[in-house]
Amino acid sequence: MLASLVPFLSLLISTLLMMVAFGLQSYVVPVRAVAEGWSTQTITWIATGYTLGFTSSCIVTPKFILAVGHVRVFVALITLLSIAILLCSLMVDWRAWIVFRTISGFAIAGSYLIIESWLNERVTNENRASVFSLYVMITMVGSVAGQYLVPLGDPTNTTLFILCAIIFSVSLLPTALTSSPLPAPPTQARFNVLKLYRRSPVAVVGAFLAGALSGAWLNLGGVFTQRIGLSTAQGATLLAALLVGSTLAQIPIGRASDRMDRRLVMVACGIVGVAASLAMIAVQGGPPTLLYVVAALVGSVLFPIYALNVAHANDLAQPDEYVEVSSGMMIVYGMGTISGPLVAGPVMDRFGPTALFAVFTLYFAIYGGYAAWRIARRDAASGMVAKTDYQAMPVQPLGAEASAAALQGESSDEPLIADTTTPQWTKP
Template sequence: MLASLASVLSLMLSTLLMMVAFGLQSYVIPVRSVAENWSTLTVSVIATGYTVGFTLSCIITPKFVLRVGHVRVFTALITLLSIAILLCGLVVDWRAWIAFRAISGFAISGSYLVIESWLNERVTNENRGMLFSLYLITTMVGTIGGQYMVPLGDPTNTSLFILCGVLFSLALLPTALSSSPMPAPPAQARFDIPGLFRRSPVAVVGGFLAGALSGAWLNLGGVFTQKIGLSTGEGATLLASLLTGSALSQIPIGRASDRIDRRIVMVGCGIVGVISCLVMSASIGSSPTVLYIVAALVGSVLFPIYALNVAHANDLAKPDEYVEISSGLMITYGLGTISGPLMVGPVMDRFGPAALFIVLAVYFALYAGYAAWRILRREQHEGLVAKTDFQATTVLPTPGPDVTSPTAQQASQDGLIEDDTVPAWERQPE
């Protein structure tokens, strides 16, 4: 076990530094946007640049990995992250920020893919749970730690932007200097979202709504904390409370969904989301402690629901289809993250910060309602397929499937993954 941990120690350290910078970046951007008196709609448009870049990277980055390998791509992506945040500090114009945030979204998405495919090659069935738990803890601790750095500086000048760029650059050092062998290149993924919808409508619709929920919160949550008058320290605690609630609830939700129809759990999560969001919107003006508690309840279902959709889709699939399904759902999720901020921003401008959670409550209601409708339309396929294990996700669902998994490698050997001309990276879609 210690040997396995040592083999990924440098990767974990790079991940920690990257997520600290990511947490700092994800909070300082909306705080600075509010300080510039940009409208919530403008902030939403900037956020859309980020989500578009994130989604495109799901498709494009693996092609670069095939060409030049994991380490070079990771180095290039972290460099882009550093450049993008430094440019945000140098050129404070919302139109330029759309492009800068698109670069950032592309780079962070690709970095997730490189890290996770690298990590997957280092784990075995015996230590997979322990190492991925460590990975999830690392991402959460790094993100929260970065958010708490905002109160230490002044978002209205360039100091925090420079610090963020430095942290991204530092994230390069552990992997660049590591002597561990590099992971094998991934196999390419195809996407067949219509086919995935025919197989599992609730997974596709739920994945899109999960993306809309997380996209709206991740990009406008910082704006919400500023609009309701919280200090940067209190805002960081509220954001941290939501992430903590998400981390604590993933295992209970996963275990419940492994024992009963996952769609019933989806309905339950949607109901909890509706209630907690309505309570949050009504709690504005209450003590920060009340807001922290309610935020944790919102977080307990906001991020884990995506993993429910992935697990449900995989329940209806053959082992050689898992990668195709994960790829398709990630694209669906990405489209949701694009729509979320664009839908919520204008509503917040019109009706105030409380409208953020009203819209999130509507999304949760749609999520629960559609899952309930699908239960009435189609019974659970008990006995036809064995349930796959629920797998927790990071703070933000990662851009692609396990491209170096034994399932993927066997699929390639069996001819289930086609070759293009050179090593074609083709995976399953759905």
């Protein structure tokens, strides 16, 4: 096992450091925004800039890689991440922060694309599960560790912003200096969202709602913790609890969906999401430990449901359509992440921070209810085609929010499963 990881070691170290900086950034930015007295609506516009940058990068970054290669683009993107967070500390104006966060979203998405395509290119069917399980754990550990750096400094000055930029910059070193072979240049794939919707409405609608939920939480979760009066340490713990809940739920949800109609699992996830979101409203103001437990329950369905919808969409696709399906799903998910904070932000401004979970309740109810309605309209996918394997995904999004590996071996007897975080690419 250890020997099989040697070719990826430098890349995994870079990923860990990048996620530490990302975790710190994703918490210190909303904490500083709240400290500046900006309204939730204003913070929402900043968050929208981030999600727009993230989604556009999924389309644009492959063109840069085709032109100059993986390492040069990775260096450029990490440099942009460092620059963007430093600019946030130098120019504390919400209008400027929209631009800076757009740059951050673009750069972090491109970095995910490069890291995961690099892994997909180098793993084999024998070590794929092990490598990507480790990758999922690294993204979670890094994000949580970064959030716990916030209590060590003062978000109202430049220290934490500078520290974040330093960690981003240091994350370049292992990959920039690696002697491991570089991945081959990618080729681009088409995507057709309308065609995808006609074939699998529940997958497309579910992916959009999954994006809306994750986009709202990742951009406004820090605002929620501050507005309900948690300290930075307590807020970091709540965010970490949700991530841990998501990580732990990946395997049981995946196994259940591989053994029954995935739409039944979607219905169950919707019910759990509704119950957990209502519980989060009920326990607000209670003991922090209770908040952490309920947040983990929310997390158990918040992030894993996207992988569930990707698997269902692939169930209805032909092998030569997997990349096109994954491309369309990623774009739909990205559109959802843009809409999430735009809807939740004004509601929080009007009704208070716990209204975030009222929005979650509505989204989860639609998610589960639509899946139940589709069950009544069409026979189970497993009755028409062979199921693809459920692929666990890192809890961040768009990554945060990202897919695990593609089963790519050309000589393998296993079906090709497209990597949903690198949707524009196929194996050369």
